[in-house]
Amino acid sequence: MVAVLARAVVSAVEAVGGYAGGVYLRSRSGELLLLALFTGLPLPLFRPWWRMQVNRPYPVAEAYRSGQAVLLADAESAMSRFPQFVAGLPFPFASLYEPVASGPERYGVLVVLRPATPGVPVGAGDRKRLRQAAEELARELSALSAAGEPVVWEGDPVCAPGPAPQAGAAGARGAVDRLALAVLSLDRQGRIGFVNSAAERLLGAGTGHLYGRLLWEALPWLGQPAYDDHFRAVFMSSEPVHFSARRGRHPPGEWLSVGLYPAADGVTVTIGTADPPAYAPGSAAADPAAGPGSPADQASALYRPVALAIALTEAVTARQVSAVVTEELLPAFGGRQLAIYLLDQRHLHLAWETGFPQGFLNRFDGVALDVRLPGVETLTTGRPLFFESMQRLAAAYPGIPLDADVGARAFLPLIASGRPVGSCILGFDSPRGFSPEERTVLTALAGLIAQALARARRYDSEAALAHGLQSALLPHRLPVREHVETVGRYLPGSAGMDVGGDWYDVVEAGSGRLALVIGDVQGHGVAAAATMGQLRSAVRAFALAGSTPEQVVRGTNRLLIDLDPGQFASCCYVVLDPASGSGLAVRAGHPQPLLRRPDGRTEVLDLAGGVVLGVDPEASYPVTELRLVPGAVLALYTDGLVERPGVDIDEGVERLRLALASALPVPLTETADRLIGNAVDRPDDIALLLASLTGGPEPPAQGRS
Secondary structure, three states, X not given: OHHHHHHHHHHHHHHOOOOEEEEEXXXXXXXXXXXXXXXXXOHHHHHHXXXXXXXXXXXXXXXXXXXXXXXXXXXXXXXXXXXXXXXXXXXXXXXXXXXXXXXXXXXEEEEEEEOOOOOOOOOHHHHHHHHHHHXXXXXXXXXXXXXXXXXXXXXXXXXXXXXXXXXXXXXXXXXXXXXXXXXXXXXXXXXXXXXXXXXXXXXXXXXXXXXXXXXXXXXHHHHOHHHHHHXXXXXXXXXXXXXXXXXXXXXXXXXXXXXXXXXXXXXXXXXXXXXXXXXXXXXXOOOOOOOOOOHHHHHHHHHHHHHHHHHHOOOOOHHHHHXXXXXXXHHHOOOOEEEEEEEEOOEEEEEEXXXXXXXXXXXXXXXXXXXXXXXXXXXXXXOOEEEOOHHHHHXXXXXXXXXXXXXXXXEEEXXXXXXXXXXXXXXXOOOOXXXXXXXXXXXXXXXXXXXXXXXXXXXXXXXXXXXXXXXXXXXXXXXXXXXXXXXXXXXXXXOOOOOEEEEEEEEEEEOOEEEEEEEEEXXXXXXXXXXXXXXXXXXXXXXXXXOOHHHHHHHHHHHHHHHOOOOOEEEEEEEXXXXXXXXXXXXXXXXXXEXXXXXXXXXXXXXXXXXXXXXXXXXXXXXXXXXXXXXXXXXXXXXXXXXXXXXXXXXXXHHHHHHXXXXXOXXXXXXXXXXXXXXXXXXXXXXXXXXXXXXXOOOOOOOOO
C-alpha cells in the first residue's frame, strides 16, 4: 500500500505545483486520521499533526467529514476558516485537501502544500487535477480492500524520499570555502548535501559525518523543539530566518548565529559565532535572541499551546493527560523531571511523576493546603513560582527537602475555569533562567493541562458510575439446574467510555424451561448501561409471566420505543427445555448463534430474524425451532467478539467458530475463558453466554472444525 500512496502523493504534488504533500488514512477506531505518508518536508517537524481527530476544527478533518475539498490559497483564507490551524503554523503557504473516497467508503484525505497565492483562489484546473489524483488513489485503495488488504493505518507515517542530495560545482565550492561562516545545503527533507570547509572547522565534524545525514541528527543541538518553528517557517515559506542557538557540545554554552535561506529545491544554512544574548535562559526552550514580541517568539508562543492542545484532545484519563504532558511539554523546555498533584478534599495527592529519585515525592503525597510548600502555595495563590537554581529554592523555603543539589524548578498552578485542580512541578538538571516569554507560555500551558485534567476527572467519575451500574445490572450468578450448564462472560471495551450496553441473562421461564438471552444496546457509558438494565428487566418480566418467545421480543421492542425513541438494541432470545433439549429461538438484528456438536462439528445457526429493537413498533419476530443433544454447546455472543474495524464480520464469526470447534467443551468455564481471552484489545465491549446439556456420552478429546 505504501507504493500506491507514494505514487498518488508525488503525482498530486507535481500536478498542482506543490512542494510537499501527504495522505491521511483512517485509523482502525475510525475516530482518528493518521498521517500515512509524507514527502517534500522534514517529517519530524510536523509531529503534532501526525494524528488528527475527525471531529477537530482543522482542514484535513473537515475534508474527511464533509466529503468536499478544502482549498486554502493563503494564510488569510485559512485564518478565516481554521484559526487554530493557522495559530500552529503561522506561515505564508497554501494547502489543498481532497477527500479520498469510493462511493460511501471514505479512506482518507490527500494533502498538497504549495506557495501561497494571496488573494488568488485555487484555479479550476488545479481543482480538477487534484480531484483526479484523489479519485485514482481511491480506485487503487478500493482494489486493495477488495483483495482483502485493510485500508487503514497504524503507527507513524512513512517519509517518501526526495531527490538525492547533490554536491555543488567545483567553482562554487571554492568561493564558499573562502567564507568564515559555516555553510551547509539541505534538500527538502532536511538532508545535508553540501558542507564547506568552515563548517568542518566551526562544527568540529568532518564531511563524512555531515554529508547525507539529516541536519538534526548530524547537529543534535539544532534539534531542540524551540527551533522547530524557525525550520517550519523556512521550509513552508520563502522568507529567510535568523536566530541564535546555543550549542550543547564543546565549548560549553557557546552561542552561534544561524541563518536559513529557502529556495525551491532546498535550504541554505549559515552558522557563525555570536555573542551571548543579554538574557540567556538556561535551556533552548525559547528563542533568547529574538526580542520580546518578535515574529519568531510570537510564533513559538502560539505554537506550543496549540500543539499541546492537539495532543490533549485525545487524552481521556488523568494518566493519559500526564503522559501527554511528559511527552510534549517536558522536552519542549528541556526539562527532566515532572510531577502532577491533584486536589482532593483540601489535600494534594501525587498523580504522576517522572525523573525524580524513587520514593522522594512520597513524603509530599496527601499534603494539606495549609502547609508551606511551593507546590501548595502556587495553587493557593494562583501564581506560578520559578526558581533559577536549587539554592534559590532552598533560600525561599528553608528546610525543604531537595532531590538534587543542582538544577532549577518551576511550580505551576493547575486552575480550570477558576476552580483549583492541582499543581505541576517541572524540574531541570541545570540552573537556568526563565524569560518573561517562557513564564507566559508555561502559565498558559498550565491552564490547558488543568482543563484536560478536570475533563479527565469527570470522565473517570462517569466511567466509575457506568462500571458500577453495569456490574449491578449484570447477573451475579446464573441459575443452577439439573441437566444443563450455563456460563456467562462480560468484557469491557478498550476505547471510549469502556462500558457499553452488552448484556446477557438466564431466566427460569416456568415449566422447567430456561430462557437464554443476550443483547447489545447502541452506544457506551451511563446511558447505554441504564437502557441495558431496563431491557433486561423487561425481558425477565415477560419471561416470568409465561409469554412466548415472540411475545417477549415484541413486547421489549415496544417498551424500548416508548422509553427512548431513537435508541435501538439487538437481541437473541432462546427458550430451552433441558429435559428434551428442544428450544425456540427469536432473533432481533443480532449475530447468529453457534452450535458445537458433541463430535466437535461446529456450525453457524441460521435463525430467522426481525429488525433490531427500537425501530418499528409493528415489527414481527419469527420463531425458529432448534434442538440440543447432551454434550452440545450453544454459544450466544455480541458483535464485539467478532467485529474488527476494516474487516468483514463474517471473518470474525469464522474465527470464533474455529475456536469453539477446537476448544474442549468441558469444563464450560474454560471454554468461555478461551473464547473471550483473545479479545482483550477490542474497542467494543463483549458479552458471551454458553449453554450445554449434560448427562450425555463423554465427548472426544479433540474437536473438529
